[in-house]
Amino acid sequence: MHHINKTKQTAPSGAWLTSDLTNKEGEGLLRSGRGLQPKTSRRFRPLASWVIACVLLFSPSLPVHGGWLKPDVDFSNYGVPLYDQIVNRIKAKVSARLGKGENKKDRYFIIPFAYQDSRLNPRISHSFITVIRVFAADEQPVLTPGFKHGKYKQWNFEAFNISWMPHDFDTNPDLCVFDGFGSHIFPSLNQCPVVIGRNFTLSETLKLGAKFKNAVGMWGPYEIRKEAFDLGVKRKLLLDGGTIRYRADDRFYRKDRVAINCFHAMAGLQELYPNGGFLGSGFRMWGINGTARVLIEYTKAVRNRGLILEPVDIKKDLYGFVYAPDQNSRGLYNPFRNASAYHW
Numbered sequence: 001m002h003h004i005n006k007t008k009q010t011a012p013s014g015a016w017l018t019s020d021l022t023n024k025e026g027e028g029l030l031r032s033g034r035g036l037q038p039k040t041s042r043r044f045r046p047l048a049s050w051v052i053a054c055v056l057l058f059s060p061s062l063p064v065h066g067g068w069l070k071p072d073v074d075f076s077n078y079g080v081p082l083y084d085q086i087v088n089r090i091k092a093k094v095s096a097r098l099g100k101g102e103n104k105k106d107r108y109f110i111i112p113f114a115y116q117d118s119r120l121n122p123r124i125s126h127s128f129i130t131v132i133r134v135f136a137a138d139e140q141p142v143l144t145p146g147f148k149h150g151k152y153k154q155w156n157f158e159a160f161n162i163s164w165m166p167h168d169f170d171t172n173p174d175l176c177v178f179d180g181f182g183s184h185i186f187p188s189l190n191q192c193p194v195v196i197g198r199n200f201t202l203s204e205t206l207k208l209g210a211k212f213k214n215a216v217g218m219w220g221p222y223e224i225r226k227e228a229f230d231l232g233v234k235r236k237l238l239l240d241g242g243t244i245r246y247r248a249d250d251r252f253y254r255k256d257r258v259a260i261n262c263f264h265a266m267a268g269l270q271e272l273y274p275n276g277g278f279l280g281s282g283f284r285m286w287g288i289n290g291t292a293r294v295l296i297e298y299t300k301a302v303r304n305r306g307l308i309l310e311p312v313d314i315k316k317d318l319y320g321f322v323y324a325p326d327q328n329s330r331g332l333y334n335p336f337r338n339a340s341a342y343h344w
Contacts, residue, residue: 072337073332074339078342083206091152094109106135108223108228114128114217126262130161132157133157135158164246165246178190195247245258249261263293320340
């Protein structure tokens with residue numbers, strides 16, 4: 001979710017408190033806070049919890065320690081551009097799924113992505129997804145206009161991206177999310193404008209991630225049913241149709257299909273623009289946390305069960321690409337268990 005907060009409040013960097021991934025961590029922080037005041041009356045505890053949560057969410061001074069000085073950064077492809085590293089990984093993973101035999105039917109895959117910096121700065125964090133169709137070997141593929149088309153080994157394929165950003169973000173990233181006192185809590189106080197949105201390609205999106213020197217994460221590829229692929233196509237066509245705009249804080253706009261952020265653009269295979277984040281604003285749902293929350297919805301929501309054809313382990317399946325200024329650099333920001341290094 002890309003934006004610049006014109007009130008100059010930096011992105012909060014405390015524990016993730018707003019998703020199923022982090023409820024335990026958040027509860028632990030709140031319990032420890034109450035433990036400091038054992039004589040506090042129970043009637044004041046909800047208020048104290050609210051105050052602590054707000055401090056964690058909005059404080060600009062809380063450092064992010066996770067992700068630094070982790071091992072297992074692979075430098076073997078350091079000279080390969082970020083885009084090529086990721087495409088090569090997708091090709092290898094999809095090829096392994098397809099096997100050596102002849103592909104008798106169309107196969108479909110999704111690759112969820114996220115990128116972020118060490119401070120979880122929302123103006124340069126983003127959630128996006130790539131969707132792929134591999135055509136059956138014995139048919140003449142009917143290519144979809146506007147999709148990326150190509151051939152790898154014996155397989156013809158087409159692919160598209162859902163990467164929703166302001167239409168000119170690559171040249172003009174000066175956009176706000178919360179502008180005005182109290183706008184974090186009350187959407188009616190937010191003075192940020194609604195802007196024209198655009199679906200960026202995978203190449204364009206990763207170019208931005210590399211420009212910001214971000215850590216880029218990917219899950220999958222996961223094989224999906226045709227029904228899931230069709231839902232992705234439907235969402236892309238809606239976004240490309242020009243009726244939906246972009247706004248980072250979309251609480252007043254998404255239900256009426258006026259404007260949404262990057263998280264809500266890819267969330268909800270069937271339900272359009274579900275709630276998420278602090279007070280439903282998508283707050284704290286950017287970057288890795290945002291995409292992980294989308295995967296929870298894809299796999300846990302009853303209406304979505306069976307659309308992904310293989311198990312999803314949100315933590316173990318995440319693979320990263322981390323920026324390194326030099327070969328074998330140390331002290332890299334690496335929020336991943338396993339990662340490769342890139343520098344362009």
